[in-house]
Amino acid sequence: MSDLKNSLFLKALRGEPTERTPIWVMRQAGRYLPEYMQVREKISFNDLCRTPEAACEVTLQPVRRFGFDAAIMFSDILTPLEAMGAPFDFSQGGPKLERPLRDEKDIRALRRYPSLEGVPYVAEAIGLMKQGLGDRTPLIGFAGSPFTLATYLIEGGGSKDYAYLKTMLYSRPELLQELLDKLGDQILDYLRMQVDAGVDAVQLFDTWGGILHPADYRTMVLPVVRRIMDGLKDSGVPRIYFLKGSAPYNHLIKDLDVEAFGVDWTQDLSLAIDQMGGKAVQGNLDPLCLYGDREQIRRRALEICAKGAAASGHVFNLGHGILPKTPISAVETLVETVQGYRKE
Amino acid sequence: MSDLKNSLFLKALRGEPTERTPIWVMRQAGRYLPEYMQVREKISFNDLCRTPEAACEVTLQPVRRFGFDAAIMFSDILTPLEAMGAPFDFSQGGPKLERPLRDEKDIRALRRYPSLEGVPYVAEAIGLMKQGLGDRTPLIGFAGSPFTLATYLIEGGGSKDYAYLKTMLYSRPELLQELLDKLGDQILDYLRMQVDAGVDAVQLFDTWGGILHPADYRTMVLPVVRRIMDGLKDSGVPRIYFLKGSAPYNHLIKDLDVEAFGVDWTQDLSLAIDQMGGKAVQGNLDPLCLYGDREQIRRRALEICAKGAAASGHVFNLGHGILPKTPISAVETLVETVQGYRKE
Numbered sequence: 001m002s003d004l005k006n007s008l009f010l011k012a013l014r015g016e017p018t019e020r021t022p023i024w025v026m027r028q029a030g031r032y033l034p035e036y037m038q039v040r041e042k043i044s045f046n047d048l049c050r051t052p053e054a055a056c057e058v059t060l061q062p063v064r065r066f067g068f069d070a071a072i073m074f075s076d077i078l079t080p081l082e083a084m085g086a087p088f089d090f091s092q093g094g095p096k097l098e099r100p101l102r103d104e105k106d107i108r109a110l111r112r113y114p115s116l117e118g119v120p121y122v123a124e125a126i127g128l129m130k131q132g133l134g135d136r137t138p139l140i141g142f143a144g145s146p147f148t149l150a151t152y153l154i155e156g157g158g159s160k161d162y163a164y165l166k167t168m169l170y171s172r173p174e175l176l177q178e179l180l181d182k183l184g185d186q187i188l189d190y191l192r193m194q195v196d197a198g199v200d201a202v203q204l205f206d207t208w209g210g211i212l213h214p215a216d217y218r219t220m221v222l223p224v225v226r227r228i229m230d231g232l233k234d235s236g237v238p239r240i241y242f243l244k245g246s247a248p249y250n251h252l253i254k255d256l257d258v259e260a261f262g263v264d265w266t267q268d269l270s271l272a273i274d275q276m277g278g279k280a281v282q283g284n285l286d287p288l289c290l291y292g293d294r295e296q297i298r299r300r301a302l303e304i305c306a307k308g309a310a311a312s313g314h315v316f317n318l319g320h321g322i323l324p325k326t327p328i329s330a331v332e333t334l335v336e337t338v339q340g341y342r343k344e
Numbered sequence: 345m346s347d348l349k350n351s352l353f354l355k356a357l358r359g360e361p362t363e364r365t366p367i368w369v370m371r372q373a374g375r376y377l378p379e380y381m382q383v384r385e386k387i388s389f390n391d392l393c394r395t396p397e398a399a400c401e402v403t404l405q406p407v408r409r410f411g412f413d414a415a416i417m418f419s420d421i422l423t424p425l426e427a428m429g430a431p432f433d434f435s436q437g438g439p440k441l442e443r444p445l446r447d448e449k450d451i452r453a454l455r456r457y458p459s460l461e462g463v464p465y466v467a468e469a470i471g472l473m474k475q476g477l478g479d480r481t482p483l484i485g486f487a488g489s490p491f492t493l494a495t496y497l498i499e500g501g502g503s504k505d506y507a508y509l510k511t512m513l514y515s516r517p518e519l520l521q522e523l524l525d526k527l528g529d530q531i532l533d534y535l536r537m538q539v540d541a542g543v544d545a546v547q548l549f550d551t552w553g554g555i556l557h558p559a560d561y562r563t564m565v566l567p568v569v570r571r572i573m574d575g576l577k578d579s580g581v582p583r584i585y586f587l588k589g590s591a592p593y594n595h596l597i598k599d600l601d602v603e604a605f606g607v608d609w610t611q612d613l614s615l616a617i618d619q620m621g622g623k624a625v626q627g628n629l630d631p632l633c634l635y636g637d638r639e640q641i642r643r644r645a646l647e648i649c650a651k652g653a654a655a656s657g658h659v660f661n662l663g664h665g666i667l668p669k670t671p672i673s674a675v676e677t678l679v680e681t682v683q684g685y686r687k688e
Contacts, residue, residue: 288507
């Protein structure tokens with residue numbers, strides 16, 4: 001067994017005892033880091049996602065600086081959509097799709113593609129990242145869930161109320177289903193490609209799954225998440241499902257065949273562990289807590305560590321992505337606190 | 345007993361059997377109504393809130409058009425803040441506060457005032473509304489919860505991540521507590537004034553309570569909500585607490601001394617009824633469902649009626665305010681469906 005298999009992160013995901021709690025944070029390769037901003041002075045966000053050397057560099061940065069226990073490949077959840085015929089423009093702040101998908105013609109025009117042909121730079125970047133990380137730090141691959149990707153495709157970007165997606169849901173649910181199924185096939189391919197390229201774990205980000213009634217979540221979203229996760233089972237890498245705002249759906253997702261659930265900050269971690277029993281958990285600290293004082297960060301991080309200790313496995317993380325204005329010192333306090341915590 | 349006491353709405357809130365399910369919708373006096381837009385051509389939003397005759401007219405409009413089973417006084421949750429020294433400007437789309445509250449000086453400068461002096465037009469409007477509604481349709485008074493009001497005061501308007509409020513929570517929680525307590529006193533006064541002026545029920549809107557960890561919700565938000573609700577108990581009017589995104593907190597709010605809970609659309613109503621047993625419930629239909637087709641509206645409304653029948657009382661409503669682009673025909677379908685539903 002290589003050292004990597006015995007890394008704290010992978011052991012925690014497998015539900016094996018660890019001497020301390022591993023930590024990484026979502027969007028850890030990001031704008032709060034001065035060294036990331038330096039790279040971004042020379043290259044656009046979109047090009048960074050498509051340039052293996054640069055993507056590798058920013059992936060390694062937070063691991064070097066903070067000693068995080070896992071790296072996550074630098075990319076964007078919208079990256080795989082470009083080769084489907086839906087290129088997003090990131091140059092004006094939020095992502096923008098020039099021609100949002102609104103009817104069957106738009107949806108049927110989306111192309112399925114072999115991942116290695118459509119996004120060759122992702123596999124290449126993973127290769128470089130694995131080389132750079134060596135045997136010490138596992139690399140996480142990821143994708144957006146079909147539903148979350150569908151919100152961007154249908155709305156044409158971010159949205160406040162998801163009016164177009166909801167109109168489709170409430171008038172042509174079969175059309176939305178067709179889109180979700182198509183995205184599901186592509187995303188499963190895309191994640192399999194990442195595993196083949198060397199990632200040690202995968203996370204499916206369902207940022208916007210929480211905007212639905214649980215009955216719609218159950219019929220529209222959950223089956224395609226299940227299909228992706230089941231399709232990755234024989235890959236042997238741990239699978240993490242992060243549904244932001246999952247509290248109303250925990251009773252529905254608990255039976256997914258995954259190794260771990262991400263938990264946002266609006267839930268009590270002990271309750272979430274009870275509701276999704278038998279799986280590892282990851283997350284729970286409000287990203288904005290890192291805008292607070294040192295004492296609050298320490299106290300809240302320790303509370304989460306203590307509650308997480310009751311799960312079969314616990315990976316420390318924020319409840320959502322780290323924010324651009326987060327002070328470096330707050331991250332230092334967090335990492336030091338979590339890595340210093342020992343179960344009683 | 346006047347007819348009003350026997351109205352479907354008040355009976356449902358008291359948990360008494362009703363021959364059919366009463367319905368009203370949040371923000372029913374609003375921009376989706378052409379007759380409301382006609383009034384707004386002549387008067388700004390802010391002036392409309394402060395002009396009893398006009399506020400009365402738009403309050404009655406949806407009752408006249410759709411035959412809703414309750415009216416809600418036209419006003420804004422930010423209305424009572426002006427007399428505290430925090431006037432919001434509504435002229436640029438969302439509400440804007442010129443000088444957001446950021447430190448103790450700002451918070452201590454907020455004035456407490458006797459409601460009848462600070463907002464005389466609200467009591468006056470309620471008098472006109474009661475006259476206009478007569479003995480047939482009950483009138484709901486309302487206020488924003490201290491926490492939700494605090495988000496607007498500290499952020500200076502709407503917000504995506506509530507960075508200023510959260511920074512205060514995570515660095516100076518005692519200061520946030522001071523603000524919440526001050527707002528709590530004022531809001532209790534404000535709601536008591538509404539009851540004295542004649543409203544038949546009150547609803548406390550906690551639109552943004554759902555952005556917190558449950559432990560913070562429990563220590564910071566819940567006590568002041570409890571104080572307001574307890575303070576209104578001897579007024580004799582039913583009290584409704586609407587916490588948007590309440591699912592992670594249902595186990596905390598269930599013991600509040602209120603007659604009913606509002607339920608947003610991200611929760612299964614049967615589960616919410618189980619979690620908050622013994623109280624009446626109100627809400628649950630996604631406002632965006634009204635952008636869908638007639639069949640979906642009917643099917644989903646009937647599902648909610650059937651699930652609601654298991655509660656001690658059920659008032660049909662949306663899970664949040666009705667949206668400006670909602671077609672009139674969709675509201676007609678909804679009202680007809682709900683008012684035509686009969687329990688088995």
